[in-house]
Amino acid sequence: MFRRQSSTASSISISLDPNRPVIKNVQKEIDFALILLRFQNPRELFAFSPVSISLGFSLIHSGASGSTRDQIRDFVLKGTSHKHFEKHFAKLNYSLLRAENGTEMCMANHLFADTALEVKNDYLQKIERLFRSGVTQLPFFENPHGSAVSINTFVGMKTKNHIGRFMNDLNFPIGRISALTVLNFLVSGASTILVNAAYFMSEWSTKFDGAYTTKLDFHSSPMGKRQVDFLSSSHPVLYSENNEFRVLTLRYKAESFAMSIFLPINRFGLREAIMGLNSVKVQNLLTRASEEQMNIQIPKWNIECDFPLTEAMPLLGVAEMCGPFAELDDIAPGASISQVMHKVLIEVGENGTTSTTGAPRKNQCPPDNVDFLADHPFMFLITKDLHPLFIGTHY
Structure with missing residues (x-):
């Protein structure tokens, strides 16, 4: 009643x-969130974090050019200029990191690259200035387990250990977390992983x-x-x-x-x-x-679920960044994204x-x-x- x-x-x-x-x-x-929700056509417990996905893509946008850059912008914040896109998400990222009464919002936004990859210095300076982000180079192929431990340690430190072990030998995210977006790159055979992890408690x-x-x-x-x-x-x-x-x-x-x-x-x-x-x-x-x-x-x-974004992106108009014609040379020559993963946990009590x-x-x-x-x-x-x-x- x-x-x-x-x-x-x-x-x-x-x-x-x-x-x-x-x-x-x-x-x-909100339109971006609704587009992704409708695409999933949920008929079950399902959730994702639009802000985690957006901030992950924002780091890629900072190193994209041409039509790849246009696709990312129009996918996440349609109808804006590239300069406005960067300013908007830089400001949003900053606002989410400020502690407020009874609320904790922790985020880890970082690029992990194989030691064989030469990430461009201009790109590193840009993501540091806009998102307080950076890159850590790890021996993915020589020591995948040690690299996974290093990524877990970094994310745990950035999220005050609220998000613990989520990488399993660089295969997929696991564990109880609030939001995680992972973008895997392949650059001339060298692997790169972009991680956005967000923890929210209030x-x-x-x-x-x-x-x-x-x-x-x-x-x-x-x-x-x-x-x-x-x-x-x-x-x-x-x-x-x-x-x-x-x-x-x-x-x-x-x-x-x-x-x-x-x-x-x-x-x-x-x-x-x-x-x-x-x-x-x-x-x-x-x-x-x-x-x-x-x-x-x-x-x-209690919702814990995965959102396989890789399959969704071509149907949502963001196919280029995952293909052979990706214009991501401002990150590193020949860069393209091989996989996009998102995982979320929400508990309401x-x-x-x-x-x-x-x-x-x-x-x-x-x-x-x-x-x-x-x-x-x-x-x-x-x-x-x-x-x-x-x-x-x-x-």
């Missing part, structure tokens, strides 16, 4: 000028009481259901709706971060609703929300969103008269100042 308590609501609608450059950039970031502004966590049915389809733990609470939240979605936004301690649940009004119509979603609709739902006292029940969830699970607590009865019950497939979005950090679907 849905019941809105409008008598306690206080409007906090935000008026945004759609012509402001920062708003247009956020819209393009506490809710108002925590859920574990005493009210309870088992309820989650209906993944008209004929399919399973029992899962649901978080239950009654406290002020941000709420908005349109003809396709009811949107609940939960704030983190750091006010610039939030998680929004897009619950389709058509109970099992999430896929169709996502197909009709765009950045303008998302921004309207998020910025025109009002604060309301609501009884809510949302599932606890009583305390907030993190890469570790909290201790279980005794369940009690949830509040009566539930206003927002997320017991069927929904989309979720974790943002910072509306920039999409993580997006996914819960089935």
Whole structure:
């Protein structure tokens, strides 16, 4: 049952000028996230980090030229100039590294190259200036295991050991992480790996009481259901709706971060609703929300999944950087990308969103008269100042 308590609501609608450059950039970031989400056509638990993928591609953009550079720009932030592209992601990268109240965002953005590869000095200076990134040369072929250990150590140091062992002899990422984008290069037989790893942890502004966590049915389809733990609470939240979605936004301690649940009004119509979603609709739902006292029940969830971007890129208009005609000579002569991998882990519980699970607590009865019950497939979005950090679907 849905019941809105409008008598306690206080409007906090935000008026945004759609012509402001920062708003247009956020819209393009959201469109990029939605394009990737629709391409995956998810019908299961699925998530990825648009910001991790974007920053990984930004490092490649810094060493690309010609049509390869154009494809990367149009793929990630369509309609901008190359100079604006670099400035935008350099600024976003910097803003994500600043610590805020109750929130930790750690990132590792780095290039690892075989010792046989001669990476151009101009490129190294550029990625250091824009992204505080660099290159480390390792003996990939002579000592693959030692090289993997070195990469793991670097990422662990940069993420304060929240992201541990994720490379297994340079084959694929493993482990419990928040977001990881890996781009493998082959340059005249020499291997190069670009890594973007992102860890996000934050506490809710108002925590859920574990005493009210309870088992309820989650209906993944008209004929399919399973029992899962649901978080239950009654406290002020941000709420908005349109003809396709009811949107609940939960704030983190750091006010610039939030998680929004897009619950389709058509109970099992999430896929169709996502197909009709765009950045303008998302921004309207998020910025025109009002604060309301609501009884809510949302599932606890844990998503760990891979997104094989290599197969997606040609179909999304970014084929050149992975082929023999890649124009990446500003990184190193003859460079091309052989593989793009992305991995994400998101855990949502009583305390907030993190890469570790909290201790279980005794369940009690949830509040009566539930206003927002997320017991069927929904989309979720974790943002910072509306920039999409993580997006996914819960089935």
